[in-house]
Amino acid sequence: MSKVTLVLGAGIIGVSTAIHLARRGRSVVLVDRRGAGEETSFGNAGLIQREGVVPYGFPQELGMLIRYGFNNRIDAHYHASAILKLVPFLSRYWWHSNKSRHQVIARAYAPLIENSVSEHQDLIQAAHADHLIRKDGWMEIFRTTGKRDTELAEAERLAREYGVSYRALNRDELAKEEPHIRGDFVGGLKWNDPWSVTDPHGLTQAYLTYFQSLGGRFVKGDALSLETGASGKGWRVKTDDGMVEGDDVVLALGPWSEDxxxxxxxxxxLGVKRGYHMHYAPAGNAVLNNWTMDAERGYFLAPMEKGIRLTTGAEFANRDAPKSPVQLARAEKVAREIFPLAERLDAEPWMGARPCTPDMMPVIGKAPRHEGMWFAFGHAHHGLTLGPVTGRLIAEMMDGEKTFIDAKAWSPERFRP
Known part of the structure; x- marks a missing residue:
């Protein structure tokens, strides 16, 4: 009889993990309080970031920290009422972001990113989801020569050390790429390797359908009800279909994993970085060709199936605090100056919470003190990017196989007191 495995959390990480486990002959029950991909996986910028080998660090320069302190930016915002609660996480995050420590982290992090596109390709083909994928990279655009030169120098370093591919764009080349973007931009940077997803929620749904075709089962339930089995072995959780039991359990609950x-x-x-998005119709015959970041301002415009999606940077707040989409309002004002956006297409701004560890790396591996419990969370800005590679790693670990990449750096053991 095949082992029964519970996977708690049906975002891109949980669904990808459930697929890899089902492929190995396990009987898998995927559990979420909502539909698949309806939380953090719903509202990202839609990038599979092969170039993202360096995780987003905490600013180290005093001048930049002072500017963030005024709390009037698009790329970062904070709730003053939450700062004291956030200090333990933020202080460790700042410490790990020191240049030398950050470089060590990036080298440990890189193998995950380097396999992100190939592992997605496997599931995209199996799920017949090619219609949701574009394979032409994404673009940063620059208002100043200083920012342009700094980012191009970093791109050259990443190309040399990690094999990423990029192309520098001058003013004329940028205008050719994006004829409807206006403003005094001095050039751009095109990352060639990443893939983009025109509907991230649709991709998760496609993966879910593939999982179910493998015999997997999806039910709604309460992850907080998780407890050991009646005999003291295995695990069980309350669902709409009653109590469901399994030999093993994977916690892939994103920002709710800590609960x-x-x-x-x-x-x-575990900290959170909240983020917002809104969709817009293009005005007139305007077309946005590329997933595009306004580098100095820190927001993203993405041409998705539901319209042009504008996404914000990070909001540091209590995870469950009410929405405060001030960054979105700031970003929309600036975005309308550079691209002809028409009406808003969503009834209200969407908000999600990215699960972040202070060392910027996810938690992937066996729970140190509980037999049959496994962790797969903490992917910060790269949840969509790292869903399939995480799922494969967890499945290989659970079956006692040699993992296709060394997973020690992301082990839960690094958090033991």
């Missing part, structure tokens, strides 16, 4: 791990005595110092 369950704390129940079992783990302390991961």
């Amino acid at each position: 369950v791990t704390r129940k079992f005595g783990y302390r991961f110092l």
Whole structure:
């Protein structure tokens, strides 16, 4: 009889993990309180970021920290009422972002990113989801020569050290790429390797359908009800279909993972970066060709199936605090100056919460003190990017196989007191 495995959390990480486990002959039950991909996986910028080998660090320059302190930017915003609660996470995040430590982290992080596109390709083909994918990279555009030169120098370093591919764009080349973008931009940077997703929620749904075709089962349930089995072995959780039991359980609950791990005595110092998006119709016959970041301002414009999606930077706040989309309002004002956006297409701004660890790397591996419990969370800005590679790693670990890349750097053991 095949092992029964519970996967808690049906975002891109959980669904990808469920697929890889089902492929190995396990009986897999995927559990979420909502539909698949309806939380953090719903509202990202839609990038599979092969170039993203360097995780987003905390600013180190005093001048930049002072500017962030005024709390009037698009790329970062904070709730003053939440700062004291956030200090333990932010202070460790700042410490790990020191240049020398950050470089070590990037080298450890890179193998995940380097396999992101190939692992997605495997599932995209199996799920017949090619219609949701574009393979022409994304673009940063620059208002100043200083920012342009700094970013191009970093791109050259990443090309040399990690094999990423890019192309520098002068003014004329940028205008050819994006004839409807206006403003005094001095040039751009085209990342060639990443893929983009025209509907991230649709991709998760396609993966879910593929998982179900493998015999997997998806039910709605309460992850907080997780407890050991009646005999003291295995795990069980309450669902709309009653109590469901399994031999193993994978926690892939994103920013809600901490709610369950704390129940079992783990302390991961998990933080969140909240983010917002809104869709817009283009005005007239305007077309946005590329996934585009306004580098100095810190927002993203993405031509998705539902319209042009504008996404903000990070909001540091309590995870469950009410929406405060001030960054979106700031970004929309600036975005309308550079591209002819028409009406808003969503009834209200969407908000999601990215699960972040202070060392900027995810938690992937076996729970140190509980048999049959596994962790797959903390992917910060790269949840969509790293869903399939994480799923494959977890499945290989659970079946006692040699993992296709060394996974020690992301082990939960690094958080043990």
